[in-house]
Amino acid sequence: MGTVPKGTAPKSLKFMKLSQIGEFGLIKEIQKGIRLSPRVIKGIGDDAAVIRSRVGKNLLVTTDMMAEGVHFTTAMDPLAIGHKALATNISDIAAMGGTPTCAVIAFGAPSGIELKQVTDVFQGIKNTARRFKIDVVGGDTIKTNRIVINITLLGEAFPQQLVYRSGAKPGDVIFVTGALGDSLKSGRHLKFVPRLKESQYLVKNWKPSSMIDISDGLVADLGHILEMSQVGAVLEEGLIPCQGQASLTQALYDGEDYELLFTLPRVQARRMLSKPQAGFSFYPIGEILTSKENFLLQKRNGRRQILNRKGFEHFK
Ligand SMILES: [Mg+2]
Incomplete structure (x- = not known):
């Protein structure tokens, strides 16, 4: 207790x-x-x-x-x-x-x-x-x-102001509101602050084309956006913020981070990244692609790897 x-x-x-x-x-x-x-x-x-x-x-x-x-x-x-x-x-x-x-x-x-x-x-x-x-x-x-x-x-x-999972377009930049991974073992999943302020700021000042909260894991939840929007994506290994000691694999697949994952048209994304955003941190981590078959990780060594969507699945 x-x-x-x-x-x-x-x-x-x-x-x-x-x-x-x-x-x-x-x-x-x-x-x-x-x-x-x-x-x-x-x-x-x-x-x-x-x-x-x-x-x-x-x-x-x-x-x-x-x-x-x-x-x-x-x-x-x-x-x-x-x-x-x-x-x-x-x-x-x-x-x-x-x-x-x-x-x-x-x-x-x-x-x-x-x-x-x-x-x-x-x-x-x-x-x-x-x-x-x-x-x-x-x-x-x-x-x-x-x-x-x-x-x-x-x-x-x-x-x-409503944002659905289905609005991501090729060329949109993919953002996340915070560092990912190791939420369950570290106990963060019991203490997290839901990103309501960030969401309100985003819908009032920007127009995200799609949004989801990360409950099942980055790859699994981005997978939902890709499926609903009929698009693909590439994530940049070097840009994904990892929580504390969390590995890249944990940041990609662990669940229960409850950060927001959203997409912004490229022109808006550039504007967002050019100036401070009222104390909020929005991390660009990749880009939306055309084909819904493409879900890739751009490695630091220049290679591209296909991501599989194994995240947390209920009933398994
Ligand atoms: Mg959700």
């Missing part, structure tokens, strides 16, 4: 099991400390939440599921697990060029689990929700054999 901030659970609840307070007791615990913004007309406590819709903006919806034994273990800090459950969703909204608004949380846990472990997971979610101005407006809890967390996140965007 990691460190826990004061006030996450009253002393009387400290050594209680989840079964001792039951579902309604848990919902009360979850509701503590939640402050809602004016866009929420009705939050937790009715059959459904009611949210004011915004004229002129499109509604975005994403969901991400995490299970004990697959994505995390109970030995990990429950606050960090909660953070990650929400942050992966924020990263997906950011990858579309949107801003997150409201979240609903579906949660399952064994009844014999310590209550504090559960309230800390929710505290982790609430801390990150507050930081990113997200309203937690509802959810559901059930008894399961192992902990399961599924957050559905709503977001919004002006139609002209």
Whole structure:
């Protein structure tokens, strides 16, 4: 267990099991400390939440599921697990060029689990929700054999700010927002900051032709852009930023970096690289090619190597 901030659970609840307070007791615990913004007309406590819709903006919806034994273990800090459950969703909204608004949380846990472990997971979610101005407006809890967390996140965007995976064009420059590799072993995957500020800056000041967040690995996620855009790509070995001690292979294939990967038309890319970008680092790492068969790595020694798209695949 990691460190826990004061006030996450009253002393009387400290050594209680989840079964001792039951579902309604848990919902009360979850509701503590939640402050809602004016866009929420009705939050937790009715059959459904009611949210004011915004004229002129499109509604975005994403969901991400995490299970004990697959994505995390109970030995990990429950606050960090909660953070990650929400942050992966924020990263997906950011990858579309949107801003997150409201979240609903579906949660399952064994009844014999310590209550504090559960309230800390929710505290982790609430801390990150507050930081990113997200309203937690509802959810559901059930008894399961192992902990399961599924957050559905709503977001919004002006139609002209939406960025899809399908817009990359030959000649576009490929960028990444940060160094890659070794996220799982180093523990960064539990602490990462979703690139929402970067995304907002990009869609307001530039017009990325395509964008995705790197969850399955650089090669796998760039592969999604290439497939959806019907193009190819060449990555420059010497330009790929590697995290700490991470090798090039790790930077190419490790997952869970949650950096943004985007493409910009060459003229815009040149302008972007010619001046500082409000404190953000955007690393050019390659270029979009014409044929969708071409997915290459330009080696430092001048040779070109074909990249295979083995990244993280679910169900394998
Ligand atoms: Mg994604």
